[in-house]
Amino acid sequence: MSEVGGVLEELMRGSLDHCVKCTICETQCPVSNVTPLFPGPKYAGPQAERYRVLGEPSVDSSVDYCSGCGICSMSCPQGVKIAEINSQARNRLKQQKGIPLRDRIITRPTWLGRAGTPVAPVANFTLGFRPLRVLGEKTLGVHRDGAAPKFAGRRFSRWARGRTSPPTGRRVVYFHGCGTEYYEPWEGEKVVQILEHNGFEVVVPKQDCCGLPLQSSGLFDDARKVVTALARALVPYVRNEPDTIIVGNATSCTLMLKREAREILSLEDDPDLKLVSERTYDICELLLELHDRGELKTDFKPVDEHIAYHAPCQQQGHWIGKPALELFALIPGLEVSEMNARCCGIAGTYGLKAEKYDIAMAVGADLFAQVRESGANEVACDSETCRWQITHATGVGSVHPIDYLHRAYGL
Amino acid sequence: MHYDAVVIGAGTAGLVAGARLAEGGARVCVLAKGVGSTHLAPATIDVLGYTPARVSSPAAVFDEFAASRPDHPYALLGVDAVGEAVRWFLGSVAAGPLPEYRYVGDLERNILLPTAVGALRPSALVPSTMAAGDAATGERVCVVGTRSLRDFHASLCAANLRRAGIDARSVDVEIELDRADANTLGLARRFDDPAWRAGFAARLALKLRAHESVGLPAMLGLRDPHGAWSDVQRRLGRPVFEIPTLPPSVPGMRLFEILRATLRRAGGRLVVGAEVVSADRSGSRIVSVATAAAGHDARYGAPWFVLASGGFGSGAIELDSHWDTRDRVLGLPLRGLPEPGEPRFVGDYLAEQPMARVGVAVDSSLVAEGADNVVVAGAALPGAVPWREGSGEGIALASGSYAARLVLARSGAPAGAAA
Numbered sequence: 001m002s003e004v005g006g007v008l009e010e011l012m013r014g015s016l017d018h019c020v021k022c023t024i025c026e027t028q029c030p031v032s033n034v035t036p037l038f039p040g041p042k043y044a045g046p047q048a049e050r051y052r053v054l055g056e057p058s059v060d061s062s063v064d065y066c067s068g069c070g071i072c073s074m075s076c077p078q079g080v081k082i083a084e085i086n087s088q089a090r091n092r093l094k095q096q097k098g099i100p101l102r103d104r105i106i107t108r109p110t111w112l113g114r115a116g117t118p119v120a121p122v123a124n125f126t127l128g129f130r131p132l133r134v135l136g137e138k139t140l141g142v143h144r145d146g147a148a149p150k151f152a153g154r155r156f157s158r159w160a161r162g163r164t165s166p167p168t169g170r171r172v173v174y175f176h177g178c179g180t181e182y183y184e185p186w187e188g189e190k191v192v193q194i195l196e197h198n199g200f201e202v203v204v205p206k207q208d209c210c211g212l213p214l215q216s217s218g219l220f221d222d223a224r225k226v227v228t229a230l231a232r233a234l235v236p237y238v239r240n241e242p243d244t245i246i247v248g249n250a251t252s253c254t255l256m257l258k259r260e261a262r263e264i265l266s267l268e269d270d271p272d273l274k275l276v277s278e279r280t281y282d283i284c285e286l287l288l289e290l291h292d293r294g295e296l297k298t299d300f301k302p303v304d305e306h307i308a309y310h311a312p313c314q315q316q317g318h319w320i321g322k323p324a325l326e327l328f329a330l331i332p333g334l335e336v337s338e339m340n341a342r343c344c345g346i347a348g349t350y351g352l353k354a355e356k357y358d359i360a361m362a363v364g365a366d367l368f369a370q371v372r373e374s375g376a377n378e379v380a381c382d383s384e385t386c387r388w389q390i391t392h393a394t395g396v397g398s399v400h401p402i403d404y405l406h407r408a409y410g411l
Numbered sequence: 412m413h414y415d416a417v418v419i420g421a422g423t424a425g426l427v428a429g430a431r432l433a434e435g436g437a438r439v440c441v442l443a444k445g446v447g448s449t450h451l452a453p454a455t456i457d458v459l460g461y462t463p464a465r466v467s468s469p470a471a472v473f474d475e476f477a478a479s480r481p482d483h484p485y486a487l488l489g490v491d492a493v494g495e496a497v498r499w500f501l502g503s504v505a506a507g508p509l510p511e512y513r514y515v516g517d518l519e520r521n522i523l524l525p526t527a528v529g530a531l532r533p534s535a536l537v538p539s540t541m542a543a544g545d546a547a548t549g550e551r552v553c554v555v556g557t558r559s560l561r562d563f564h565a566s567l568c569a570a571n572l573r574r575a576g577i578d579a580r581s582v583d584v585e586i587e588l589d590r591a592d593a594n595t596l597g598l599a600r601r602f603d604d605p606a607w608r609a610g611f612a613a614r615l616a617l618k619l620r621a622h623e624s625v626g627l628p629a630m631l632g633l634r635d636p637h638g639a640w641s642d643v644q645r646r647l648g649r650p651v652f653e654i655p656t657l658p659p660s661v662p663g664m665r666l667f668e669i670l671r672a673t674l675r676r677a678g679g680r681l682v683v684g685a686e687v688v689s690a691d692r693s694g695s696r697i698v699s700v701a702t703a704a705a706g707h708d709a710r711y712g713a714p715w716f717v718l719a720s721g722g723f724g725s726g727a728i729e730l731d732s733h734w735d736t737r738d739r740v741l742g743l744p745l746r747g748l749p750e751p752g753e754p755r756f757v758g759d760y761l762a763e764q765p766m767a768r769v770g771v772a773v774d775s776s777l778v779a780e781g782a783d784n785v786v787v788a789g790a791a792l793p794g795a796v797p798w799r800e801g802s803g804e805g806i807a808l809a810s811g812s813y814a815a816r817l818v819l820a821r822s823g824a825p826a827g828a829a830a
Contacts (some may be wrong), residue, residue: 022450022451023450023594023659024445024446024450024451024658024659026594026596026659027450027596027659028446033600036589036590039590039592040592073684074445074683074684075445075446077444077445078445079444079445079686255705258707277706278706278707279706288412289412292412316683317705318704318705318706319682319683319684319704319705320682320704320705320709321440321681321683321685322680326680338675340672
């Protein structure tokens with residue numbers, strides 16, 4: 001499976017001929033702007049790709065320092081698939097150099113979650129216990145200060161199974177992702193309550209990881225197995241239901257389902273994944289579309305707070321702008337400072353890795369400074385790993401944007 | 412999603428149209444395939460530089476120029492539209508996010524600034540950080556380069572300035588960099604750091620002579636360019652000016668940031684990564700456009716659209732290997748194509764190429780032929796050869812402003828909202 005080619009991969013690679021070396025991607029890259037270890041998307045992507053010969057060893061390992069944020073592809077005015085080319089190159093490099101044990105562990109949120117949840121107090125103590133973190137850094141290469149979440153000690157799916165969504169004839173399938181399942185089940189509870197408040201019957205299928213952490217660490221074969229299993233779990237709910245959609249609050253995971261798995265993992269031809277991809281919505285995207293159609297309840301009570309909003313790279317990768325900002329504008333009293341920085345640095349698991357932690361913190365420095373200068377009480381951000389990173393770096397609490405809708409609805 | 416107006420393109424024309432629509436009270440969304448022309452251009456506002464003789468006063472020759480080219484955007488817009496747009500622009504820069512960063516100049520006199528290779532280029536408005544480069548000052552000039560920046564050759568720039576009659580020389584300053592592929596953006600970030608630029612100024616001061624001004628590649632800060640420029644100038648005790656560089660253009664990134672902030676402050680949306688892939692029509696009107704978002708297309712409906720997608724340079728207008736030319740965004744009819752049998756290109760690369768005037772066909776109100784609710788702005792307009800005329804930003808500012816005014820007037824938005 002490692003050299004899966006296919007029409008799409010050829011299209012990705014073929015797009016490099018559209019590169020006119022204009023350097024716009026280099027002006028946008030969060031990583032190359034703070035470290036010489038990554039020479040930038042143009043160099044590592046369209047330029048170096050010409051020297052990567054199938055079956056021959058890669059001559060340059062700098063592409064490993066690409067965080068996979070995808071900003072380069074979004075910014076390219078010529079449509080070059082820079083991030084996708086780099087992801088595939090990173091995969092080939094990993095195969096050549098071998099996958100560190102660390103990358104096999106931290107890319108498995110399901111294993112970690114299942115192991116940590118029943119023993120949450122002990123696990124959380126361990127993750128917060130400095131001598132053990134130092135040991136973890138020395139033996140595994142997980143940075144001692146890397147932003148680690150806390151196990152909630154309960155699983156979202158247990159809560160969901162213990163209740164029934166009132167049937168309304170308007171069904172929506174909820175894809176909650178691993179962050180909600182193991183670390184922030186309350187975010188999922190709020191998503192369900194907001195959807196039900198707006199007249200949806202919320203179905204929560206049994207589900208597992210989307211494979212994004214595996215993919216971003218270059219473990220493509222494992223990522224393919226995981227994401228196709230997820231597609232198989234979700235597809236029965238939408239296959240013969242043309243009006244039913246899948247909605248998620250983990251914005252990087254919904255992006256994985258929508259596009260990344262198909263393009264980066266060369267799964268373009270998987271019919272289940274294709275259908276799931278077309279039907280998947282980010283929660284803020286869905287709510288704003290409902291509002292546009294006049295179908296979103298707007299019985300919002302004032303929320304007198306000042307918050308900062310950071311649109312994470314993976315949310316920007318949906319290529320739909322920043323719907324959270326439009327939703328915030330519906331809430332009376334809510335004052336929002338839009339952050340104007342590119343990336344928090346974490347990029348999923350990138351910033352946890354010992355050799356990349358300092359880079360990730362440097363990438364996020366602009367954002368952290370803006371958060372502090374804004375004077376906001378809290379940060380809203382669509383991605384859980386970004387929230388953990390922002391709070392780790394600034395000490396300012398962070399929540400998903402839907403938290404404010406939930407508060408404004410008084411649910 | 413539904414808006415009062417959707418703007419396609421986030422170059423200067425699109426951002427100006429979007430910002431002014433939003434300021435006029437319209438709900439507006441600006442769609443862009445990627446980050447665009449601002450990051451590649453010098454960020455001077457060139458209104459009219461050559462007719463083909465070099466122009467010293469755009470205002471003085473404007474009417475004559477427009478009269479001789481009835482299809483030119485300036486003939487349709489008129490000089491007052493340019494003047495109004497320039498005034499709005501100066502105000503927007505002053506109210507923008509970069510403290511004390513300003514543009515200077517007007518339509519009465521072109522400022523002659525050196526390019527990266529030391530040619531003199533006429534611009535109506537320039538960032539104040541470039542103004543001291545005006546050849547009219549008659550100052551002696553020391554062009555400063557650094558070997559780390561491989562795309563800027565101070566000795567070449569100075570040699571060409573001497574050929575133009577300017578007393579110029581060059582020096583190189585060593586800059587310790589930890590990377591081989593330095594560009595102006597990386598250096599601009601360093602100039603934002605007061606301690607770093609103090610050290611740079613101290614090293615440079617040792618190499619300067621009395622009574623010469625200093626020209627540096629345009630990299631004097633991204634966050635606080637006025638602060639960086641005025642600090643370096645004060646430390647060196649003489650006029651300092653930025654010289655536009657090859658991409659990435661730091662002044663262009665500042666310009667994008669100013670226009671983006673103006674759009675956002677007025678409540679306009681900006682969606683980058685939103686390539687328009689199809690349009691829904693109802694008769695002679697565009698009802699909505701679809702962009703290729705992740706997973707499924709996103710649809711944007713509006714009673715008005717502003718097409719500011721650029722020309723051949725952006726790829727919005729395409730000439731294929733069958734010699735077919737098309738507007739790739741909305742598929743609208745083009746104008747300015749050479750007649751069958753006439754040459755499309757001529758041998759001299761830098762001559763006025765017949766294909767260069769191609770653009771989306773418009774009526775005298777800049778409304779597209781065959782789409783009654785599409786106003787065209789910027790490099791998508793036919794009839795101009797901006798790179799030869801030195802007119803690109805003037806057309807972008809004036810047509811972007813005009814498009815916003817037209818849409819606001821015809822859609823009955825709050826009266827007086829458009830200045």
